[in-house]
Amino acid sequence: MSDTSRRPRKTGKPYRRPQKDPVRMLAFEALRAVDERDAYANLVLPPLLRKAREKEGPEKFDGRDAALATELVYGTLRRQGTYDAVIASCVDRPLREVDPPVLDVISLGVHQLLGTRIPTHAAVSSAVELARVVLGDGRAKFVNAVLRKVAQDDLDGWIARVAPPWDEDPEDHLAVVHSHPRWVVSALWDALGGGRAGIEELLAADNERPEVTLVARPGRATREELLGEEAAVAGRWSPYAVRLSEGGEPGAVDAVREGRAGVQDEGSQLVALALANAPVDGPDLAWLDGCAGPGGKAALLAALAAERGAVLLASEKQPHRAGLVAKALNGNPGPYQVIAADGTRPPWRPGSFDRVLMDVPCTGLGALRRRPEARWRRRPADLDGFAPLQRALLRTALDSVRVGGVVGYATCSPHLAETRAVVDDVLKQRTDVELVDARPLLPGVPDLGDGPDIQLWPHLHGTDAMYLAILRRTGQDG
Numbered sequence: 240m241s242d243t244s245r246r247p248r249k250t251g252k253p254y255r256r257p258q259k260d261p262v263r264m265l266a267f268e269a270l271r272a273v274d275e276r277d278a279y280a281n282l283v284l285p286p287l288l289r290k291a292r293e294k295e296g297p298e299k300f301d302g303r304d305a306a307l308a309t310e311l312v313y314g315t316l317r318r319q320g321t322y323d324a325v326i327a328s329c330v331d332r333p334l335r336e337v338d339p340p341v342l343d344v345i346s347l348g349v350h351q352l353l354g355t356r357i358p359t360h361a362a363v364s365s366a367v368e369l370a371r372v373v374l375g376d377g378r379a380k381f382v383n384a385v386l387r388k389v390a391q392d393d394l395d396g397w398i399a400r401v402a403p404p405w406d407e408d409p410e411d412h413l414a415v416v417h418s419h420p421r422w423v424v425s426a427l428w429d430a431l432g433g434g435r436a437g438i439e440e441l442l443a444a445d446n447e448r449p450e451v452t453l454v455a456r457p458g459r460a461t462r463e464e465l466l467g468e469e470a471a472v473a474g475r476w477s478p479y480a481v482r483l484s485e486g487g488e489p490g491a492v493d494a495v496r497e498g499r500a501g502v503q504d505e506g507s508q509l510v511a512l513a514l515a516n517a518p519v520d521g522p523d524l525a526w527l528d529g530c531a532g533p534g535g536k537a538a539l540l541a542a543l544a545a546e547r548g549a550v551l552l553a554s555e556k557q558p559h560r561a562g563l564v565a566k567a568l569n570g571n572p573g574p575y576q577v578i579a580a581d582g583t584r585p586p587w588r589p590g591s592f593d594r595v596l597m598d599v600p601c602t603g604l605g606a607l608r609r610r611p612e613a614r615w616r617r618r619p620a621d622l623d624g625f626a627p628l629q630r631a632l633l634r635t636a637l638d639s640v641r642v643g644g645v646v647g648y649a650t651c652s653p654h655l656a657e658t659r660a661v662v663d664d665v666l667k668q669r670t671d672v673e674l675v676d677a678r679p680l681l682p683g684v685p686d687l688g689d690g691p692d693i694q695l696w697p698h699l700h701g702t703d704a705m706y707l708a709i710l711r712r713t714g715q716d717g
């Protein structure tokens with residue numbers, strides 16, 4: 240009789256090394272970077288994906304792997320508010336007491352269960368396997384238990400269970416259903432000024448992935464050239480816009496690589512076009528973009544200026560961002576200048592310009608589609624931080640334009656504290672400025688609001704929620 244026959248039999252499953260799933264591993268790594276380092280998903284993900292595509296062997300990513308990893312990261316971050324409410328009802332302690340990496344693995348699993356078509360067993364087992372690799376067997380059991388509870392219902396069922404009823408608290412209801420912080424729901428609703436349908440559509444649109452939009456820079460590329468690209472369709476409003484549907488890669492477009500075209504949201508194009516379309520009395524030769532980095536609007540304005548024999552000065556406070564502006568404008572068909580300067584202490588003389596754009600720093604609440612984590616990072620106090628700078632920059636813009644010239648005050652936020660409140664406050668202190676009705680400057684674009692300013696919306700225009708007020712200098716202040 241051998242020795243081994245007398246040993247007690249081991250119970251349970253034999254140890255199996257956990258299987259690494261490169262797509263989930265990469266998604267987890269990106270979520271950790273967003274959480275731990277306050278990184279931006281749209282900046283963290285591309286280099287991770289590039290590295291994964293360059294690998295050899297089973298860990299090498301193909302296009303479908305990259306698309307799935309992107310969807311997992313963006314979807315998990317966007318839907319975090321809804322998923323947290325679901326997870327909170329499946330664990331027996333407050334979520335803040337769950338370790339952040341554990342919560343990330345669970346959230347990735349919840350997104351697969353409730354936000355994708357991945358079959359239930361694959362969603363649970365891939366998340367548990369990921370947990371075994373990155374958290375260890377003990378915590379993987381916890382992940383497994385939570386996900387099995389979540390798997391008992393679908394998204395609509397969970398929302399019905401965990402969202403406060405509309406009648407009791409509409410804002411809290413919308414916050415959970417559409418995964419936005421409550422204060423952001425309130426602010427967007429105020430800015431929209433409409434009923435239930437509008438806010439629901441807007442919040443839903445914030446959760447959609449935006450299409451990539453290109454701009455054919457006038458005099459350098461044509462829309463027809465871009466329409467020759469695979470998956471390209473004409474933009475809705477801007478004559479220079481081309482949309483790339485799912486799978487379209489801007490980096491594969493020659494005109495983009497050569498700087499003759501760029502990636503630019505159609506709303507951002509419309510802001511530049513409206514300013515360029517505003518009538519000015521007298522000469523129209525000197526244009527200023529006072530907050531130009533990274534240069535999307537400046538590149539379009541410079542190309543339009545060149546067509547009309549005007550010159551653009553593109554100014555940006557941050558030197559490295561001024562460098563990006565210089566890159567965006569390189570090759571412009573007409574003269575232009577790029578400088579690094581603080582717009583609140585401008586180096587140019589007052590009254591030097593015929594047209595001025597001030598696209599001021601803001602909370603970015605109008606671009607939530609693009610930055611999935613931004614809504615969770617922003618705080619109401621951020622508004623107070625931007626308020627004095629926004630007012631100071633608008634005052635500079637008004638001082639910089641000559642009598643008869645025009646200023647465009649723009650934000651990529653629809654928050655009233657960053658839009659109308661700034662314009663109203665600055666106008667109250669001056670007698671030399673009038674508001675111009677901006678709506679006729681964008682002929683054919685519907686639903687621009689009651690004027691005189693313009694508010695674009697993702698759910699109405701398919702653009703970021705850009706705001707624009709056009710002001711004309713009518714005389715000397717005093």
Ligand SMILES: C[S@@+](CC[C@H](N)C(=O)[O-])C[C@H]1O[C@@H](n2cnc3c(N)ncnc32)[C@H](O)[C@@H]1O
Nearest residue numbers: 530531532533534535536556581582598599600
């Ligand atoms: C909303 S972004 C402008 C986007 C740009 N117009 C575009 O379309 O690409 C605001 C810019 O203002 C810059 N900025 C912040 N404070 C400034 C200041 N005091 N003077 C000039 N620029 C400033 C920021 O660095 C940022 O690049």
